[in-house]
Amino acid sequence: MKDIRNYDLTPHNTFGIKASCSRFVEFGSVDELRDVIAGLTKADDPLLVLGGGSNLLLTADYPGTVLHSAIRGVVPSDDGDSVLVRVGSGEDWDGFVGTCVANGWYGAENLSLIPGEVGASAVQNIGAYGVEAKDLIYEVEAVSLADGSLERFNNADCEYAYRHSRFKGEWAGRYVITHVTYRLGKQFRPHLDYGNIRAELQKRGIVVPTAGQLRQVVIDIRNAKLPDPKVTGNAGSFFMNPVVDRQCYDGLAALYPGMPHYTVDSNHEKIPAGWLIEQCGWKGKALGRAGVHGRQALVLVNLGGASGLDVVRLCETIRHDVNEKFGIMLKPEVNIR
DSSP states (O other), X not given: OEEEEEEEOGGXXXXXOOOEEEEEEEESSHHHHHHHHHTOOGGGOSEEEESSSTTEEOOSOEEEEEEEEOOOOXXXXXXXXXXXXXXXXXSBHHXXXXXXXXXXXXXXXXGTTOOSBHHHXXXXXXXXXXEEGXXXXXXXXXXXXXXXXXXXXXXXXXXXXXXXXXTTTTTTTTEEEEEEEEEEESSOOOOOOSTTHHHHXXXXXXXXXXXXXXXXXXXXXXXXXXXXXXXXXXXXXXXXXXXXXXXXXXXXXXXXXXXXXXXXXXXXXEOOHHHHHHHTTOTTOXXXXXXXXXXXXXXXXXXXXXXXXXXXXXXXHHHHHHHHHHSOOOXXXXXXX
């Protein structure tokens, strides 16, 4: 177990914001986590459970204690037509997806190259290219911060929605996730009709892709349009794509023919936030040391030396402009602290 005072969090947030915390505790097992919880005092408040820091924007030094999981392990078990795979919350998400593809456990391919750790997938309900973590999650194991008890939650218990779960809502600050079990298929059934996946496969002369080919295409697409956080600080998609009702969508579609959209249900459409931001002229522009990525307007970047407050100022300016032009108030996907 690692327990360090006045710890530098700069390597633990992909925005590369310089900040520290009063105490940093990294646990490698459920028992270690329980010991930590048993010893917490008021001096540790407020608590922050940190994964890979890929969905975090720090606006100041963190005054409390940061908990980080180093629980590892990928353990499969046969379940008839599917495979149940129990994974430690501290495992790298993309590494896990690669393991799934290599072992013939199917369903996570479209979620390739999403940064972060496994535990965060169950909190944030990560998603990309038509697939969400909720489509795969079978069970979540978590330890209560109140009394150290171990609890298990099935998929329905978590009440997953777009980039949301009870861990992010009413359960925020109540649990620390230790393991996530995913139900994955033994038969490969690719999801190809979201974004430009099918077009990219066609460019490569691939009609019926393997799971490995699909994973590589997703990786290549993401690399082509998203900045590497090791080079340019960012947290990926900064805003959630807004879901609007039919009346709002019809009004905007009449004003902006060809506006991209994805049908959610008979009464709702999802509009890409990146398109809205680009229409407001922000793509490739900057406000001080914080900017909007030149290839993907949904991504805010640290141009070097930006503070968390610099990024917040850019975020709020963009939200204002989008609301003024489209009547839509964007919601940040990133956890702002």
